[in-house]
Structures are given as C-alpha cells and as structure tokens.
Amino acid sequence: MAFSELTGQIDAKTRLGNSLLGEPGHAFLFVGPSGIGKKTLAREFAKGLLCSHPTKDGGCGTCPNCIYMREHTHPDYRELLLPDGEKNIKVADVRSRILSDVGILSQIAERKVYLIDADGLAEEGQNALLKTLEEPPKHVVFLLTVSDDSKLLPTVLSRTVSIRMVPNTDEEVYSVLRKKDPDILEEEAKLYSRFSRGIIGYAMSLMETTWLVDAWEEVMDLVLTLSEKTRADLLTDTYTFFEEEKEHFPDLLALLDMIFDEMAILIVAPQSPCLHGEGKKDKMMSVIKKNKLRVSQIERCSKVISTAAKAFRANGNFEILVCQMLLALKKEYMNG
Ligand SMILES: [Zn+2]
The missing domain is CATH 3.40.50.300 (P-loop containing nucleotide triphosphate hydrolases)
Structure with missing residues (x-):
C-alpha cells in the first residue's frame, strides 16, 4: 500500500x-x-x-x-x-x-x-x-x-x-465499494456512495446492514404512492413506519430529500441516468406524468422536509411534526 x-x-x-x-x-x-x-x-x-x-x-x-x-x-x-x-x-x-x-x-x-x-x-x-x-x-x-x-x-x-481531509466524490466512494464487494448491485453501491456524503468509512459501515436499502424501498414507495394515499393512510400506516424508525429519522429525511432531488432531475432532464436504477426510473417518470409534477412543487416538498428536520432537531413533538410533514407533502404534490 x-x-x-x-x-x-x-x-x-x-x-x-x-x-x-x-x-x-x-x-x-x-x-x-x-x-x-x-x-x-x-x-x-x-x-x-x-x-x-x-x-x-x-x-x-x-x-x-x-x-x-x-x-x-x-x-x-x-x-x-x-x-x-x-x-x-x-x-x-x-x-x-x-x-x-x-x-x-x-x-x-x-x-x-x-x-x-x-x-x-x-x-x-x-x-x-x-x-x-x-x-x-x-x-x-x-x-x-x-x-x-x-x-x-x-x-x-x-x-x-x-x-x-476532504470528503471523497460519490464516484470515488463508489469505486472503493465496488472494489471491496464486486458482487454488490450497482444501484445499491450508488445509494451507499451518495448517502455517505463522501465518507468512505461511513459507506463501508452502511454496507454491513440492509437497513439503508430497506428504508430506501419504503421511502421510495411512499413518494411513488403519495398521490393515492388518503389522509387516514398517512396518519396511520405511514406515520407508524416513521415512528418505528424514529432513531433514524434524520436519515429517512435525507433519503426522502434524495429521492425528491432525483425526481426534480428527471422532470428537467428525463434522459439522465437515475441513481435508483431503470425500474424505479420508469415508475418515477409515470408518477411525474400522472401528477403533472413540476420542479417548483418538488422544491416546496424539499422545504417541507427541511422544516421537519429543524423541528426534530429542536425536539419538537414527533407525532405532530411527522404528521404535518406528511400532510404538507401530499398537499404540495397535489397542488400543481
Ligand atoms: Zn521502505
């Protein structure tokens, strides 16, 4: 070495x-x-x-x-x-x-x-x-x-x-992860790299459990089905998911933000490669079309997420801040 x-x-x-x-x-x-x-x-x-x-x-x-x-x-x-x-x-x-x-x-x-x-x-x-x-x-x-x-x-x-020492680029972290585990799925390696914010050791520790990939699936599903979810769905099942993962709440918000970012990119440049793989990309594109989503709506969703993050850091009431966030996301999604 x-x-x-x-x-x-x-x-x-x-x-x-x-x-x-x-x-x-x-x-x-x-x-x-x-x-x-x-x-x-x-x-x-x-x-x-x-x-x-x-x-x-x-x-x-x-x-x-x-x-x-x-x-x-x-x-x-x-x-x-x-x-x-x-x-x-x-x-x-x-x-x-x-x-x-x-x-x-x-x-x-x-x-x-x-x-x-x-x-x-x-x-x-x-x-x-x-x-x-x-x-x-x-x-x-x-x-x-x-x-x-x-x-x-x-x-x-x-x-x-x-x-x-400065954070590594996503590509650098990605290449280290692929070297460490050549069998890792490309989309998972990309997810770990992006989520690690350039910290190779953090990316390695994320690889040790399936938590991030599981949470990513859940959060992705929430974003893809948000327009179909009723108020009652959000306040019961969806809220329960967040409550069970309360200790990881900032990470869940980061995942949400990451997926919304990806949506915004797909709205502006539908041909760009998607971090989440082609299967997810097709689903995201169809949600964008069906709901006629615009970048301004996604930006408002990002603001809703950062408001929830701030309230969480300030020790706000968890149930209130999560429910407010979910309802506000739904509202921004529906109000083009
Ligand atoms: Zn020597």
Missing part, C-alpha cells in the same frame, strides 16, 4: 509526500470527520517516515521498516487509540505509552513515530502531551488524528501542522 492506492485526498497526499522528501516536522494533525480515513492515511505516512527509501508516494514497501510496518510489528511505531467503550484515553496511558518512551532511541528506523487518536484526549491528556509537543526529541514524530479540531487546546494546535 502507498499513497497512490488510497482514494482521493490529493492535496493531503501531495503535502505528505513532499515532506517525506524534505525534512518532516515533528507533529502533524490529521483533521476530518469520523470515517474519512485519517488513521489510514496517517499510518501510510508513518510507514513513509520510517522507511529507508521513501518516495513521494510513501514507503518503498520492501525495506525491513516497511515490512515490519505491514506486519504491525515495527518497534519504533506506536499507536495510542481510544479503547472501545471508553470516553477518554487515560492520562496514565499517555504517560506510560508515550511520554516515558519518547526519550528512548529508535531501534531500527531513524525515527520513532507515535499515532495518537486526539479525539480521545481530554484537556488533561492534551496538557500531559503538550510539553513534549513543544520540545520533541529530534528523532520523534507525532501524528495526531481528530474529527473536531476546535476541541484541541490552542497550544496543541499551534504545535502541529494540519492536514485537512
């Missing part, structure tokens, strides 16, 4: 590659949402830092350092991650695993590298690390990962070089 085998993140990889060829600093901070691949990229960079013959693309892959890294046995590399079920990394662990080790010289490589999950460092843990970050021994490089850098002390931030 090298930088070029990781999808996307061109800016980050270029900066890291350049620093491998120059004189790398002593502390890097990988910033980006959970699941975007901070640790994967940081581990690749660590391999390059320890490698005997690094290139712009990271470690050479064949020297003893690279082989030890691949086998997770490099004596000059350590990770301090948040243990499962814990809220914070213990300060005692920062001291015993990192601070008492930094002064010891490296065994094989020219450097020692420490990867630390800074999301697990409360203020006390950050403070414990601070003095070493300020005056690191020459042979030491720290790689910190964090999803929200506003939670770090300004003094920690000022001692690190930030490497910002």
Whole structure:
C-alpha cells in the first residue's frame, strides 16, 4: 500500500509526500470527520517516515521498516487509540505509552513515530502531551488524528501542522465499494456512495446492514404512492413506519430529500441516468406524468422536509411534526 492506492485526498497526499522528501516536522494533525480515513492515511505516512527509501508516494514497501510496518510489528511505531467503550484515553496511558518512551532511541528506523487518536484526549491528556509537543526529541514524530479540531487546546494546535481531509466524490466512494464487494448491485453501491456524503468509512459501515436499502424501498414507495394515499393512510400506516424508525429519522429525511432531488432531475432532464436504477426510473417518470409534477412543487416538498428536520432537531413533538410533514407533502404534490 502507498499513497497512490488510497482514494482521493490529493492535496493531503501531495503535502505528505513532499515532506517525506524534505525534512518532516515533528507533529502533524490529521483533521476530518469520523470515517474519512485519517488513521489510514496517517499510518501510510508513518510507514513513509520510517522507511529507508521513501518516495513521494510513501514507503518503498520492501525495506525491513516497511515490512515490519505491514506486519504491525515495527518497534519504533506506536499507536495510542481510544479503547472501545471508553470516553477518554487515560492520562496514565499517555504517560506510560508515550511520554516515558519518547526519550528512548529508535531501534531500527531513524525515527520513532507515535499515532495518537486526539479525539480521545481530554484537556488533561492534551496538557500531559503538550510539553513534549513543544520540545520533541529530534528523532520523534507525532501524528495526531481528530474529527473536531476546535476541541484541541490552542497550544496543541499551534504545535502541529494540519492536514485537512476532504470528503471523497460519490464516484470515488463508489469505486472503493465496488472494489471491496464486486458482487454488490450497482444501484445499491450508488445509494451507499451518495448517502455517505463522501465518507468512505461511513459507506463501508452502511454496507454491513440492509437497513439503508430497506428504508430506501419504503421511502421510495411512499413518494411513488403519495398521490393515492388518503389522509387516514398517512396518519396511520405511514406515520407508524416513521415512528418505528424514529432513531433514524434524520436519515429517512435525507433519503426522502434524495429521492425528491432525483425526481426534480428527471422532470428537467428525463434522459439522465437515475441513481435508483431503470425500474424505479420508469415508475418515477409515470408518477411525474400522472401528477403533472413540476420542479417548483418538488422544491416546496424539499422545504417541507427541511422544516421537519429543524423541528426534530429542536425536539419538537414527533407525532405532530411527522404528521404535518406528511400532510404538507401530499398537499404540495397535489397542488400543481
Ligand atoms: Zn521502505
């Protein structure tokens, strides 16, 4: 594995590659949402830092350092991650695993590298690390990962070089998913990619259950049959579905929004390929024709959905906000 085998993140990889060829600093901070691949990229960079013959693309892959890294046995590399079920990394662990080790010289490589999950460092843990970050021994490089850098002390931030990770494109996520599971249905891979908002790790976790695909079928069915549903249908069966999936409500709204977006595209450009596959596309087209749907109606539906999302975030009464949303969607649908 090298930088070029990781999808996307061109800016980050270029900066890291350049620093491998120059004189790398002593502390890097990988910033980006959970699941975007901070640790994967940081581990690749660590391999390059320890490698005997690094290139712009990271470690050479064949020297003893690279082989030890691949086998997770490099004596000059350590990770301090948040243990499962814990809220914070213990300060005692920062001291015993990192601070008492930094002064010891490296065994094989020219450097020692420490990867630390800074999301697990409360203020006390950050403070414990601070003095070493300020005056690191020459042979030491720290790689910190964090999803929200506003939670770090300004003094920690000022001692690190930030490497910002950006969301991948839908196409990039799609290609990673297809590589991971070549048998996955195209429309499902597209759904996961689009729904993941460019976060590869999130897309991978979505693939582990059928929840998204099942919910997508339900929500799609709702949109396709909305004009035929009576007020009573909406307030009983449809409401019950939302109530049973209450914990996933924001995701259901995102699915609804995604399907309405797709409808708007089909109204303007009926020839464009549909995310949801040809079978669904035919059904969506016939609903558009039958109800003479226009883009302005779909836009009003999107507003109804965002109003419901806001009410949900503000802890509004769930039954009221869902029923209002369903009735408003029906109304916008019928009032061309
Ligand atoms: Zn190497």
